Amino acid sequence: MFTTKKHRAWGATALSVTGILLITGCSSGSVSGGEAFSxxxxxxxxxxxxxxxxxxxxxxxxxxxxxxxxxxxxxxxxxxxxxxxxxxxxxxxxxxxxxxxxxxxxxxxxxxxxxxxxxxxxxxxxxxxxxxxxxxxxxxxxxxxxxTAQAAFLAGYAAAAYSKTGVVGTFGGAQIPPVTLFMDGFVDGVAYYNEANDADVKAVGWNKESQTGVFTGGFEAGIEAKTAAQSLLDQDADVLLPVGGPIYQSAAEAIRDKGGDTALIGVDADVYETDPSVADLLLTSVVKGVxxxxxxxxxxxxxxxxxxxxxxxTLENDGVGIAPFHDFADRVPADLQQQLDDITAKIIAGEIEVTSQSTPG
CATH class of the missing domain: 3.40.50.2300 (Response regulator)
Structure with a gap:
């Protein structure tokens, strides 16, 4: 859940190649003044x-x-x-x-x-x-x-602000804590958007309370990931957050097949920079400083x-965050970035507490 300074809790609606493929030496030399370090x-x-x-x-x-x-x-x-x-x-x-x-x-x-x-x-x-x-x-x-729940909270808020259908969705690869952590934060960010803006945007694909939702069973792009994405698109979702490495590529295929203004949210890296092939679909990415x-x-x-x-x-130590809106900068509300900056400050100050049963530490 997330908790505001009023302590109001919200429930949310809800890898083959073989063996050693590559051993590569990069750079050369040793640590100055000591033995070689490997x-x-x-x-x-x-x-x-x-x-x-x-x-x-x-x-x-x-x-x-x-x-x-x-x-x-x-x-x-x-x-x-x-x-x-x-x-x-x-x-x-x-x-x-x-x-x-x-x-x-x-x-x-x-x-x-x-x-x-x-x-x-x-x-x-x-x-x-x-x-x-x-x-x-x-x-x-x-x-x-x-x-990552903290940063995904911001992404959920942004997704709800962008949505034209009033439905946004998320799905994962394997149901493991580093995946569900994103999903918990995302749906709570949508719920916070609804509270702050008297809105009724629905999050599909994950129910935080019951910890149940849509998963592909792995981290490969392919038919399972595309089918999962399509199931959310069929529920009118116009923003998708696929959590699990390359599965976003299959979500992008499903989005292109459907057409329209559906947006994609990347995870882990700024996918706009790491994979230009889907740059035009990316609303933002939930980034962690790996x-x-x-x-x-x-x-x-x-x-x-x-x-x-x-x-x-965390947001406070810049270990997590969300990427710029890039090509979507003129397609989101003009004051959205300021709203996200304000929410970030409140999360850092403890005025908004973003929680998940998978929160590390």
Missing amino acids: PCIVSDAAGFDDHSFNESALRGITAAADELGVEFSQVESGSENDFQPNVDAQVAEGCDVIVTVGFLLSDVTNAAAAANPDVQFAIVDDALDADGDGAPDVDNGKPILFD DASVNDVIVAASAGEFSNEPYVG
């Missing part, structure tokens, strides 16, 4: 060309390696069966720090960290807290987390400053 990264099954968070993580380690003047190793997973052999291969490669990308690598990362205490690990989108005590299970494992956080973890580890303290990106 950072490494393993993707989830969406791969590094997902125009989303895997690609963002790769940008982060690339920038860190360039800054440090070292080589790094990247391994791409084609399915969940690749996760363990790929992580094991990076350990055997002699990596000093290994970044794994995605919640689905949680068990593999935790086990590898426990078995290799001299190797440092970081994981995007998981707390490494299988025992549920609120702290990482291993001293050499760092969670990189993002409170690249910057991965960069920071690598640089800190190279300096002997690795910590397993979780990083949580």
Whole structure:
């Protein structure tokens, strides 16, 4: 739910290629004044060309390696069966720090960290807290987390402000916390728009209260994702938020097939910049700073400053946010950006509390 300063709660209406595909050295050299430092990264099954968070993580380690003047190793997973052999291969490669990308690598990362205490690990989108005590299970494992509900709240508000049909929708890949976190924030942002503007925009595809909704069962673009998008379009939705890497590409196909003014919202990266093929459809994107956080973890580890303290990106620390409206700037209400700036300030100040059962930290 979200809570205003009046403490009013609102309910909302509601990855194959095989094995090690690529190990690439980028840059050369060693950390100044010390032994060679080797950072490494393993993707989830969406791969590094997902125009989303895997690609963002790769940008982060690339920038860190360039800054440090070292080589790094990247391994791409084609399915969940690749996760363990790929992580094991990076350990055997002699990596000093290994970044794994995605919640689905949680068990593999935790086990590898426990078995290799001299190797440092970081994981995007998981707390490494299988025992549920609120702290990482291993001293050499760092969670990189993002409170995307906060940013998705803004996107939900923007979607409702743009909608001409009075219906907006969201659907996900796998029903896992990093996905439903977006969806919770989105539908609450729609509900807040209704309260603030005496409106009645409906959010379809996800019911926050019951935690039920539309999912494709994975993170691949394809018929499942297109069918999910079409099911929401058939309910008159004219804004879609697909949460799960490349599934947005299938949503874009469904939107183009339908025609009209239906808009798309990207996730993880500013998809307008990462995938120009859908730029004309993008109202905005819910962005999380995966690249910057991965960069920071690598640089800190190279300096002997690795910590397993979780990083949580929020609106306050610029770890999450929404992208510009780009081509839609003249198609949204003239004062919408100012409204979103005001809402952002209230979320940071605690006047609006955006909550989800998947909120990290």
